[in-house]
Amino acid sequence: GTAYAVWTGIGTVGTALLGIWLLGEPATAIRLACIALIVGGIMGLKLAA
Template sequence: MHTPSTTALAWTLLIAAGLLEIVWAIALKQSEGFTRLWPATIGLTTAAISFVMLTLALRDLPAGTAYAIWVGIGALGVAVVGIVALGESASPARLACLALILLGVIGLKVVDG
């Protein structure tokens, strides 16, 4: 049964899982193809935790919505970290596409929230 408290917890888990996706993706980038122990360990550990949290959130949220939001948070977050910390491109077209991802994540939360 989906109560407001279980649904709120599911959304919290989903958002946290998406934020951990940012951590694991950047850590794996820093692991340089699994040649650096600590970034690889952090990446794999946070990936596992992120997957578990996503799985728990899926008990109370629609699969398509939850997965799209999880991926959207991760993709947007990794792109922002790439721009801010890794010197990746911040072209207007790239920023516009990232804004569309953000609008999509917000829209899915509003529609299914």
């Protein structure tokens, strides 16, 4: 259900941010935009549930 989608999104965003911060992966505009879309989707799911 919704909880699974939310926690999967949080894990995906967390992994991407750790890769940027700890592993020095490039924080390109498209990568940050995609992370923002995921966060926006998570917020939308939580507001709609």
